[in-house]
Amino acid sequence: MTVAAELRSQLARHLGQALPVLGAVAVGFAVCGLIALWVGLKPGLMFVELIKGAVEGPQLFETVARAVPLVGMTLAAAIPLRAGIVNLGADGQLALGGCAAAIVALYLPAPDIVRLVAALAAGMAVGAAYAALAAAGEIYAGVPLLLSTWLLTYPAKGLCGFLVRTSLRDPSTAWPSTARIAVGARLGSLIPGSPVNRGFLLVAVVAIAVIFIDRRSSIGFELKLRGLNERFARYGGVDLHRQTLGVMLASGAIAGLIGAIMVLGSQFRYTDGALTAPQYSWSGTLAALLAGGEPVGSVVAAVLFAALQTGGFAMERSVEIPRVLTMVLQSVVILFLAMRGAIWKRP
Amino acid sequence: MTFAFFNATFFDQAVLGITPILLAALAGTLSERVGLFNIALEGEMLVGAFAAIAGSHFGGSLQAGVLAAVVAGALFSGLLAVGSALLRGNDIVIGISLNLLAAGLTSFLLRTLFGVSGTFSDSAMQGLPRLTVPGVASLPLVGSALGHQNVLVYLSWALVAVIAGFLNRTPWGLRLRGIGEQPDAAVALGADATRYRFIVTLVGGALCGLAGLQLSLGSLTLFSENMTAGRGWIAVAAVMLGRARPLYVAAACVLFGLSDALGLRLQGEGLPNQITDSAPYVVTLAALVIAGLRRRRLAGALA
Numbered sequence: 001m002t003v004a005a006e007l008r009s010q011l012a013r014h015l016g017q018a019l020p021v022l023g024a025v026a027v028g029f030a031v032c033g034l035i036a037l038w039v040g041l042k043p044g045l046m047f048v049e050l051i052k053g054a055v056e057g058p059q060l061f062e063t064v065a066r067a068v069p070l071v072g073m074t075l076a077a078a079i080p081l082r083a084g085i086v087n088l089g090a091d092g093q094l095a096l097g098g099c100a101a102a103i104v105a106l107y108l109p110a111p112d113i114v115r116l117v118a119a120l121a122a123g124m125a126v127g128a129a130y131a132a133l134a135a136a137g138e139i140y141a142g143v144p145l146l147l148s149t150w151l152l153t154y155p156a157k158g159l160c161g162f163l164v165r166t167s168l169r170d171p172s173t174a175w176p177s178t179a180r181i182a183v184g185a186r187l188g189s190l191i192p193g194s195p196v197n198r199g200f201l202l203v204a205v206v207a208i209a210v211i212f213i214d215r216r217s218s219i220g221f222e223l224k225l226r227g228l229n230e231r232f233a234r235y236g237g238v239d240l241h242r243q244t245l246g247v248m249l250a251s252g253a254i255a256g257l258i259g260a261i262m263v264l265g266s267q268f269r270y271t272d273g274a275l276t277a278p279q280y281s282w283s284g285t286l287a288a289l290l291a292g293g294e295p296v297g298s299v300v301a302a303v304l305f306a307a308l309q310t311g312g313f314a315m316e317r318s319v320e321i322p323r324v325l326t327m328v329l330q331s332v333v334i335l336f337l338a339m340r341g342a343i344w345k346r347p
Numbered sequence: 348m349t350f351a352f353f354n355a356t357f358f359d360q361a362v363l364g365i366t367p368i369l370l371a372a373l374a375g376t377l378s379e380r381v382g383l384f385n386i387a388l389e390g391e392m393l394v395g396a397f398a399a400i401a402g403s404h405f406g407g408s409l410q411a412g413v414l415a416a417v418v419a420g421a422l423f424s425g426l427l428a429v430g431s432a433l434l435r436g437n438d439i440v441i442g443i444s445l446n447l448l449a450a451g452l453t454s455f456l457l458r459t460l461f462g463v464s465g466t467f468s469d470s471a472m473q474g475l476p477r478l479t480v481p482g483v484a485s486l487p488l489v490g491s492a493l494g495h496q497n498v499l500v501y502l503s504w505a506l507v508a509v510i511a512g513f514l515n516r517t518p519w520g521l522r523l524r525g526i527g528e529q530p531d532a533a534v535a536l537g538a539d540a541t542r543y544r545f546i547v548t549l550v551g552g553a554l555c556g557l558a559g560l561q562l563s564l565g566s567l568t569l570f571s572e573n574m575t576a577g578r579g580w581i582a583v584a585a586v587m588l589g590r591a592r593p594l595y596v597a598a599a600c601v602l603f604g605l606s607d608a609l610g611l612r613l614q615g616e617g618l619p620n621q622i623t624d625s626a627p628y629v630v631t632l633a634a635l636v637i638a639g640l641r642r643r644r645l646a647g648a649l650a
Contacts, residue, residue: 035452039459086439141639143632146386146439147587150580151632155625162621282447289440322458327451331444338440339430 020337021290028333032325046321053314054307061194062313065266066278067306068196072203072258073284074302075210076251080145081293082214083226083247089149090255090281092156093130097123097256098263099160102270103168105181105263112184119185120202120260127256128249130156135248139241145248161272170269177271187265199261206254211295223247227293255281279327283309286330290337305330357612358492362500363566364627365604367392367575369503370558371582372589372596373510374551379591380514381547382527382540386442387427389579390449391552395420395559397453400467400570401460409473412564420556421549423449428552432544446579454572468569475499475564499561506554511593523547555579577628584631588638599634606630 033043054063073090080087101123108115134152137143161176170179187198214220226233226243234240258280263270283305291297308330312323371388378385395416402415427445430436454464461467475497483494514520525533526540534540558578563570581603589596610626 035455039456041459086443088443137632137636137639140643141636142643143635143639144587147580147584148632148635151577151584151628154577154628158621158625162619165619165621285443286447289443322455322464324451324454324458328448328455331448331451335426335430335441335444335448338444339426339434339436341434341436 020340021333024333024336024340027336028329031332032329035328036321036325041321042319045319046315046325049315049318049321050308050311050326052311053318054311058194059310059314061191061196063303063307063310064200065195065197066310067303068200068203069258069262069278069280070283070287070306070309071207071299071302072254072261073280074287074298074305075207075284075295076254076258077281077285077288078291078293078295078298079210079223079251079254080247081227081288082220082295083223083243083293084230085244085247086146086285087131087134087149087248087251088146088285089131089134089152089156090251090284091276092149092153093127093252093255094259094262094275094281095153095160096130096156096259097127098259098275099163099270100126100256101260101263102178102181105185106168106179112182115182115185116187116264119264120257123256123260123263124253125256127259128253131248131252131255132245135245138244145244157273157276160270164270164272168270173271175271177274178269181264181268185264186268187261195266197261197265199265202257202261206257207295207299211299214295219246278309282327283330286334289334352612352616353488355488355491357608358489360611361601361604361608362492362496363604364607365600366500366503366565367558367561368578368582368585368603369507369597369600370499370554370561371579372585372600373503373506373593374554374558375582375586376510376589376591376593376596377523377547378551379586380527381523381544382530383431383544383548384438384442385427385548385551386439386580386583387424387445387449388551388555388558388582389575389577390442390446391420391424391555392559392562392579393446393449393453393573393575394423395556396563396574397456397559397570398556399560399563400469400472400568401456403472403564403568404461404469409475409564412472413560416556416560416564417553418556420554420559421552424548424552424555428545428548432541432548450573453570457570457572464572466569466571468567470568472564472568474566474568475560497561497565499557499565502557503561507593507597514593558582581627581631584635588634602634603627603631 029047036043036046053059073094076090077087101119104122105115105119108118110118130152134145134148137148138145164176164178168178170177190196190198190200214223222233222238222243225236226238226240230240259275262275267274284302287301287305288298290301308326309323312326315321316323371392375385375388398419399412399416403409403412406412406415423445427438427441430441431438457467458464477495477497478501480494484490486494514524522533522538523543525536526538526543530540559575562574585596585599585603588599607627610623614620614623
């Protein structure tokens, strides 16, 4: 085969994979346009403002800042998804991780830099441990992860909410939150004058590690094997229980790390509900589903969703269209793909 | 704990807590029996709750609200019916996206149609009227809880019996169960699996619409964003605990309703609500773990 023909067939293959996604995105925009029209808004103007608001000038930095936690939460969803497991409990792991990071950063008697590192580690450890609880439930009692992870989010959020109202409460704030973390123990700014902090680098390292493990290691191979055919994976010698535990530990650790990054890098305190309010875990789950758990595709989808959300804020400000419409858009895209059987076909 | 701890209000709260979960769990039971894993109960319920308020506000009557809730629940579940029953897409992925779509759509419409965010209530709106069952209502302690509730509460109890009877005593119920247990055999014997799955999904949507109606017009008359607060997922857990047998599923729902009321009661005793709000979820998880461990032990004893 000539080089040109080879290139053409490669291109056709990739295009073939991307076409249903592009089609679904078009359907999503069409549905949202119709909904907007129905309630008496102008869809044309809406989409212009949405796109301008995502990439124009300083808005681009907003998008990058939003992409940092979203890419992280997408990876937290993508790792289990690769093996056909769904972790719906990322919100709880995120909240606990952020709360633990705040406690360590505030109260550990150590130099600032040690506190910062320990806070990040604490976030990861607590997130991982909480996710492992769900894994143990499935391994020892057969409680499906889909259900246990979701149900576990409520006690987690409740516990954090309780702590910031009682022993951790900073009485000088109106909303229940902890005291402010000292400047030295924060994740500093990466690009001066922008909302992008050094958490960007941490998430980049995590993303590269996940991509590398997925593509080049036996761990990644066994994950994909299970995702394609669980019985075959077991027959091939994959220890499914061990894998479930490992997957949940990794997923929970990343979610906890993102909680820590949000607290140490942009909010500087744990405030009740502030970590889960932007719904990064849901957008992350959808982005990971869009790419079928494949890490590079997941990261790309997460960045696109981050742009969509930033654009949504701008759209709400300039033309007063509720930004929650972007959530409708995201879910319609996945819904359409899932209905067509384009993601996660039935065995 | 004194006797007064479990007062009439406690049982009243429990029955109110049980009803939406029970209606949704019956929908989940039917789905499970026909071989579909329906995790969109939460979203269907939320759509129903919103439609009930929108219907009664714009339609100007309670009847319009009831109709809107049932129709909206069924229509919304139509997306699951088409995607899962007809096109055989992955029901988990469809369920997850439907739940998010419901949350996004109701929040969006709340802002655009009613111009508010958070909560909408309208003092002119009527809630479901309470019905008094003579005799039962005058029982001590549980009288009000069992004999003085709205129509929907009694309907949900009747539906447990109706669905149990339908599944176990009618030819359609037999075919439905057959499709869930051995689809190939059922189809070979002439049952139309797609049609059964389609209809069951739509009926389930209507039931979830009623569950939502109970939330928004049952005892209060308001809609607030994400007011289902995980009840759809608790219903999924109830279906699993009751192994999709209506009476057992109903028993599981009673357990969760009681824990919900217990949480509220403890809150009244001064426990912080961030902790007591977790009660139904923790009880659900504990029940799933205990049932799972028991099943494992029995399976181990047989082996």
